[in-house]
Amino acid sequence: MRGRWLAVGLGVLVCCGPRQAWGQDARDDAGPLSSLTVSDRDIEVTPRYSGELVRVRGTAARGCDVVVRLSAPGEAVTFSRMGKVGPFWLSLGRVQFGNVPSMYKVKSTRPLLSILSPQEQLRYHLGFRGLRASLTVQDEPESELYLNQLITVREAAGLYAVDDTGVTLDGERFATSFFWPAGAPPGRYQIQAMAVRNQRVIGVRSVPVEVHEVGIEAFISALARAHGILYGVFAVALAGAVGWLMNLLFETVRRKGRRPPPGRFIPTKGV
């Protein structure tokens, strides 16, 4: 048990420690993009966290259009398929998707259709059409329908978006912003700016952004995930202490407020 606590403590320390700065991705060919910065590379999930707006700025050669994409590494996710049985809607089975990013947002200076050829959109996974092409569905006859549904669900949760006019361009400088909703899971994300000219992507520059829990949030979620029973004991003890303290508080208030009532005070019921 002591070893476990130590491990949890160490985990918290590691999570709270200084983060290394992420550099420019070496594979990218920046081309006409001479800079790309974000207002926060390291989003900390504290008890006051309710999502964060990250501003993105950069410079691109004159005459270029700019597309900025926020995405995350693809992962396998399972959804349940809802269907109607009698009057009720219930889960009738599962649909498994592959290569699904937890967040996917694209913003551009002008509509993607007018600045990029369909081939380039597919190649760089831009727009919902580009995203759909990169996703996979496991043995499902109606895969098109469910891919659309997946995008709808994630759009409603504020995790997916395509905004054709979300990037402002002022001479060489461009700017945009992305909102991370509180429901976006901790992990590594990537913001990628692309310079576009003559229907083609001519330069790419990217900056990673990481979301991670710190302090009490990191402690609680690490404990809950790795040591469920221990966390349960902690939850019961904490709730018991809160309940006890509140009772003590009100008993003191009662005693001060009035003369002591005859006999012992017995609360009749808990919640």
Place this chain on the structure above:
Amino acid sequence: MNIYLPIAAMDINVLWLACAGIAVGFVQGLLGSGGFLLTPILIMMGVSPAVAAASGINAIAGASVSGTFAHLKAGSVDVRMGLLMLVGGISGGALGTDIVRMLRAVGNLDLVILACYVIFMGVIGVTVFVEGLASHVQGEPQARVESRLQRMLQRLPLQMRFRVSGVETSALTPFLLGGFVGILAALMGVGGGFILIPAMAYLLGMPMRVVVGTSLFQMLFTAGSVTLMQAATNHTVDVALAGILLVGSALGAQLGARAAQRLRAAQLKVVFSVLVLAMAVKMLNGLLTTPAALLMELGGR
């Protein structure tokens, strides 16, 4: 003023959450029961039903601590009966937690929790409504059902004497009662006082003081062990959610107890039952309307 809930993975307004706790506590203090409102209120605030039920039972465990010890000290707990109930409660809780895990894997947990609440709140709403309207009329048919149940209980094996309660019944009675409550605790996040209290008072004929103490005793330990099992199996207990609710409900219970001295109980019961019925209708409506999408994300992360 929002805070981020690490297990529910969402942010929630603390003041609204505390108000929800106060409202539940107020009803509790006023009418003597209301803990079953915790989970549905959380669901209506956008918490997933799985996390709402598990965090609700965590709050109930916390709320029963001081009452249980006061009753233990005063000697108004039938420990023998309570322990038998607890054995049942833990078995039922383990079964319930496993049902939660299976339903969650299939993707129908939310539906089952909501459907249970619709039925449950519908029954409570109608019962309290009728009681409030005609509080002086005694139910004849109910008494007949009770005596039939009592005869059945007398035929069960393992009859034994419970000294503190001054009753004789089968050891299976508290075990089965506890087991049923344990399943509900895991599935719905309710403490089960609304079943245990009438069962012990009317079915077994125990004195009210011992009924309340024993019910609290089993509630504390069943809720505590269900919290442990949910945390270990389903990772759905959000301690921050439970803590804030508790502070609110403790405050609300004091206000409710004071209000009860000034207000007329019969009218309150009608108002309360209409509220409960409205919540049940809203939940039923949620089950019947076409969902926004034909896909639903499975489990947590």
